[in-house]
Structures are given as C-alpha cells and as structure tokens.
Amino acid sequence: xxxxxxxxxxxxxxxxxxxxxxxxxxxxxxxxxxxxxxxxxxxxxxxxxxxxxxxxxxxxxxxxxxxxxxxxxxxxxxxxxxxxxxxxxxxxxxxxxxxxxxxxxxxxxxxxxxxxxxxxxxxxxxxxxxxxx
Amino acid sequence: xxxxxxxxxxxxxxxxxxxxxxxxxxxxxxxxxxxxxxxxxxxxxxxxxxxxxxxxxxxxxxxxxxxxxxxxxxxxxxxxxxxxxxxxxxxxxxxxxxxxxxxxxxxxxxxxxxxxxxxxxxxxxxxxxxxxxxxxxxxxxxxxxxxxxxxxxxxxxxxxxxxxxxxxxxxxxxxxxxxxxxxxxxxxxxxxxxxxxxxxxxxxxxxxxxxxxxxxxxxxxxxxxxxxxxxxxxxxxxxxxxxxxxxxxxxxxxxxxxxxxxxxxxxxxxxxxxxxxxxxxxxxxxxxxxxxxxxxxxxxxxxxxxxxxxxxxxxxxxxxxxxxxxxxxxxxxxxxxxxxxxxxxxxxxxxxxxxxxxxxxxxxxxxxxxxxxxxxxxxxxxxxxxxxxxxxxxxxxxxxxxxxxxxxxx
Numbered sequence: 154x155x156x157x158x159x160x161x162x163x164x165x166x167x168x169x170x171x172x173x174x175x176x177x178x179x180x181x182x183x184x185x186x187x188x189x190x191x192x193x194x195x196x197x198x199x200x201x202x203x204x205x206x207x208x209x210x211x212x213x214x215x216x217x218x219x220x221x222x223x224x225x226x227x228x229x230x231x232x233x234x235x236x237x238x239x240x241x242x243x244x245x246x247x248x249x250x251x252x253x254x255x256x257x258x259x260x261x262x263x264x265x266x267x268x269x270x271x272x273x274x275x276x277x278x279x280x281x282x283x284x285x286x
Numbered sequence: 287x288x289x290x291x292x293x294x295x296x297x298x299x300x301x302x303x304x305x306x307x308x309x310x311x312x313x314x315x316x317x318x319x320x321x322x323x324x325x326x327x328x329x330x331x332x333x334x335x336x337x338x339x340x341x342x343x344x345x346x347x348x349x350x351x352x353x354x355x356x357x358x359x360x361x362x363x364x365x366x367x368x369x370x371x372x373x374x375x376x377x378x379x380x381x382x383x384x385x386x387x388x389x390x391x392x393x394x395x396x397x398x399x400x401x402x403x404x405x406x407x408x409x410x411x412x413x414x415x416x417x418x419x420x421x422x423x424x425x426x427x428x429x430x431x432x433x434x435x436x437x438x439x440x441x442x443x444x445x446x447x448x449x450x451x452x453x454x455x456x457x458x459x460x461x462x463x464x465x466x467x468x469x470x471x472x473x474x475x476x477x478x479x480x481x482x483x484x485x486x487x488x489x490x491x492x493x494x495x496x497x498x499x500x501x502x503x504x505x506x507x508x509x510x511x512x513x514x515x516x517x518x519x520x521x522x523x524x525x526x527x528x529x530x531x532x533x534x535x536x537x538x539x540x541x542x543x544x545x546x547x548x549x550x551x552x553x554x555x556x557x558x559x560x561x562x563x564x565x566x567x568x569x570x571x572x573x574x575x576x577x578x579x580x581x582x583x584x585x586x587x588x589x590x591x592x593x594x595x596x597x598x599x600x601x602x603x604x605x606x607x608x609x610x611x612x613x614x615x616x617x618x619x620x621x622x623x624x625x626x627x628x629x630x631x632x633x634x635x636x637x638x639x640x641x642x643x644x645x646x647x648x649x650x651x652x653x654x655x656x657x658x659x660x661x662x663x664x665x666x667x668x669x670x671x672x673x674x675x676x677x678x679x680x681x682x683x684x685x686x687x688x689x690x691x692x693x694x695x696x
Contacts, residue, residue, distance in 0.1 A: 180311060181318040198342035199319070203311060204350040211354070222314065224321075229311045 154194055165205045167244040173233040174241055206231055214240050287330055303352035383557035390424040390553050391546030404541050411461040415454045418474035421552035423447045426484040433487030446480040464603045497625040502559055504570050504622040509555035517547055571626040578619055
C-alpha cells in the first residue's frame with residue numbers, strides 16, 4: 154500500500170503530537186515510532202519531519218530544547234505543551250469523524266472492468282452525450 | 287566518515303533556508319541513522335549513503351524549510367549570532383573586534399601626540415607611508431586571538447609589522463618620491479600577507495587555508511566598500527544637516543571621524559566577513575563574474591589600441607607604478623575567481639575569460655598557459671616587481687586536474 158502524499162502530510166501533525174504525548178522525544182525516534190505504529194506503511198522522508206516539528210514549535214504545540222544524546226552529541230528534544238495536547242485532542246476528534254464516516258459508507262467493488270489509459274476527448278464525449286465515459 | 291559528514295554539512299549549509307541549528311539537528315539524525323544501520327551489519331559507506339538518501343532530496347527539503355522560515359530567505363544583515371558552531375563565543379568576539387576597531391581608530395591619532403597633525407601638509411608624507419600600519423596589526427591581533435595562535439608564532443607574526451614600521455620610518459625617503467609611493471603601496475600588500483598568516487592560524491602552508499584567505503580578502507573588500515559607502519552617505523548628511531543650523535563640522539569629520547572610521551572599519555569588515563559570511567558569500571562570486579569580463583575587455587581594448595597606434599608604453603616610473611597596481615587588481619580578481627569557483631565544475635567560458643587577463647602583463651612574458659580554470663597553477667613573482675619594464679607576471683602551468691593551486695612564495 155502506498156499512502157498518498159497529501160494524506161501523509163495531513164496526518165503528520167496528529168501523529169507527531171500523539172507520539173510526543175508519550176513523553177519527550179527527538180526526530181529520529183519519532184520517525185522510528187511512526188514506522189512501528191504504522192507497521193511500516195507510513196513512509197516519511199526523514200528530513201521532512203523537521204520542518205513539521207519546527208512549525209509545531211512556532212505554533213506553540215511543542216517546545217524544543219537542546220540536550221545530549223547517549224553518546225554525548227547535541228540533540229534537539231521536543232516536548233508537548235498544553236496547547237499541543239489540546240490541539241491533539243481536537244485533531245483526534247476530527248480524524249475520528251473522517252474515519253468513522255469512511256467506515257460507515259458502503260464499499261462496493263467497482264463493477265467496470267479496468268481500462269487502459271487513453272486520451273480523453275472531452276469535446277467528443279460531450280457531443281456523444283457522455284457515452285465515452 | 288567525519289570527512290563525509292563534514293562535506294554533507296557544508297553542502298546542506300549552502301541552503302539558505304536551513305540554518306546552522308537545523309543542520310545540527312539533521313546531522314544528529316544522520317549520525318543516529320548511520321549508527322543504527324552499522325549495527326544492522328552495513329559497512330560505513332553503505333550506511334552513510336542510505337542515511338543520506340533517507341533524509342531526502344535537499345531541494346524539496348529546503349523548500350519545506352523555506353515555507354516554514356520565509357524570513358530566512360531575506361538575508362539578514364543584522365548582526366546576529368550564526369547559530370550553531372561557535373555561537374557561544376560570539377558576544378565575546380564581537381566585543382574584542384569592537385575593542386580592536388576602537389584601538390585602530392585611536393592609533394591613527396597617536397602620532398598627533400608627537401606633533402604630526404593629520405591636516406598638516408608636512409606630516410602628509412608620514413601618514414601616506416604608514417597608513418596601513420594603523421589598522422592591519424589590529425586585524426592580525428584579532429585573528430591571532432581568534433585562532434588561538436601559539437605565543438611563539440605570535441612573536442614571529444609581530445616581526446613583519448615591526449620591520450615594516452622601521453623601514454618606513456627610518457629609511458630616508460624623499461617626500462613625494464616614487465620610491466615612497468611604491469613603498470607605501472606595497473607595504474599594505476606585504477602586511478596583508480602577514481595578516482593572512484594570522485588568519486590561517488599559522489597553517490599558511492596549507493593551500494586550502496590560503497584559498498580561504500583569498501576568499502576572505504575578496505569578501506573583506508566588499509564589506510569594506512559597503513561600509514565606506516554607508517560612511518560616506520552618513521558624513522555627507524551630517525555636513526548637510528549641521529550646515530543647516532550654521533555649524534561647520536567639516537574639521538571634526540575630516541580629522542576625527544573619517545580617519546578613525548576608516549581604520550576601525552578595517553577590523554569591523556574583517557570581523558563581519560567571518561561573522562556574517564553567508565551574506566556576502568553569494569554576492570562576491572557574482573561581482574567577480576561581473577567585473578572579470580569587464581576587466582578583460584578593458585585590457586584587450588588597451589592592448590588593441592596599443593598595437594593599433596603603435597605607441598609603446600611610456601616607460602616612466604609613474605606609469606609603471608600604475609601598471610603595478612593594475613596587476614595587483616588582476617591578480618586579485620583572478621585568485622578570487624579561482625577560489626570562489628566550484629572545484630567540481632567543468633572549466634567554462636568564464637574561466638576562459640581569465641586567460642587574456644593572464645596574458646597581458648606589459649613587458650612581461652606572456653605566461654605559458656595551461657588548462658584554464660581548473661588546472662590553473664598560478665605563480666606570482668614579486669621579486670620581479672620593481673625592475674623597470676619587468677612587471678610581475680602570471681604564468682599558468684598545467685597543474686593537477688581538478689585542483690586550483692595557488693602558490694605565493696613567501
């Protein structure tokens with residue numbers, strides 16, 4: 154399964170916030186955790202997490218501080234703020250609405266046989282009364 | 287491994303949207319990933335490659351950063367610490383630089399205590415001979431301090447300045463003579479090399495550091511020109527507004543503000559180049575790119591006119607001194623252009639443009655040119671400088687592929 158780019162981008166904020174609600178963490182560990190939680194289905198480009206984190210920091214949802222890793226390197230840790238946990242709660246609700254809405258719609262297999270890609274002739278299809286579609 | 291990470295860092299740093307702290311963060315990520323991959327049994331190189339790949343394509347990454355930090359794309363000229371390495375000592379460094387700038391400004395007023403007034407015609411010759419001695423020692427001190435030069439080396443570093451001062455003031459120069467002019471013009475160049483030793487932290491034998499110094503020199507020049515421009519506007523406006531209330535401040539400006547400011551700016555420009563490198567970093571190569579063709583054109587036009595009219599160069603000392611300076615400019619442009627070019631880039635049209643600049647030393651032999659650009663090895667023969675009709679010339683020889691070497695014999 155390949156999760157679309159837009160969905161990955163949209164889900165980044167609630168995912169990061171909920172991971173941080175477990176406690177302070179840093180970029181690499183967050184990515185590992187996302188990987189674990191999604192069973193490897195949610196693939197992020199590692200670097201892209203950081204602008205997201207910085208945006209969350211600017212919005213006041215997380216607080217960043219420089220610390221040290223086990224090996225003594227400088228490492229930036231992120232912590233959820235009160236605003237962040239509020240945001241997380243609201244995002245969770247939103248996602249639940251979307252997901253329950255999706256689940257409650259009936260899902261039918263498509264009846265049409267898959268078609269090869271061919272150039273769409275909009276003008277003709279209109280004059281044909283849309284039979285081409 | 288460290289080297290690879292260093293390279294990667296400097297590559298990322300070039301993106302304006304990603305600043306020092308962010309690079310630190312990404313580097314930590316990279317290292318953690320590499321360590322983990324190595325534990326999984328990959329060798330160092332593979333681990334590094336995969337980790338870099340996973341961080342993602344830098345173009346789209348810096349686009350993301352740019353969206354988050356649009357203000358970073360506006361180059362901030364305000365003096366703020368370059369985040370990341372060396373950020374801690376920044377304030378201290380600023381204070382030291384400021385202190386040295388004030389000292390340089392004060393130094394130019396010291397001779398007045400001995401009756402050598404700046405606006406006095408009799409003292410003109412003294413100031414002309416010594417103008418480089420007021421600021422450059424302080425610039426050297428700044429770098430000696432910054433690079434933590436060993437005490438023994440510091441003593442050695444003082445030598446050229448002391449010798450310069452002694453020579454300039456003990457030798458019997460004729461006021462307004464050519465020898466005096468030559469000496470006054472060349473002393474700053476010699477002292478600039480001495481500052482270079484301090485800049486390199488004593489490691490001036492390393493050609494990489496030397497190239498850095500060439501780059502520094504170019505950027506320093508631009509900063510200095512900018513400060514001078516700003517200072518000029520400031521002074522003009524000061525004269526005007528004080529003139530409006532009937533006060534003549536010109537004397538104050540010419541005897542205090544201008545000389546002290548000019549000296550202090552030498553230090554401030556030197557400090558700024560290092561503190562706010564990224565501001566000029568991209569501008570300097572553009573300026574070189576702009577002026578190299580113009581200089582080449584001017585020199586070619588000059589050569590053409592000389593051949594066309596059949597008039598040889600008037601071999602008079604003043605003229606030769608002028609050419610001497612022209613050569614300094616050409617050498618400066620050339621060295622700077624070489625230092626600023628991307629070592630990986632193929633020699634292009636722009637590199638070709640340097641060749642005529644190389645060929646044209648009047649009276650000197652056209653240098654046997656090797657491969658332009660990347661393979662250029664430049665030798666400067668300063669000892670030939672003073673002989674009439676024998677200007678220093680540049681001769682390129684084929685060097686090692688992909689290395690732009692610059693060798694200036696001490």
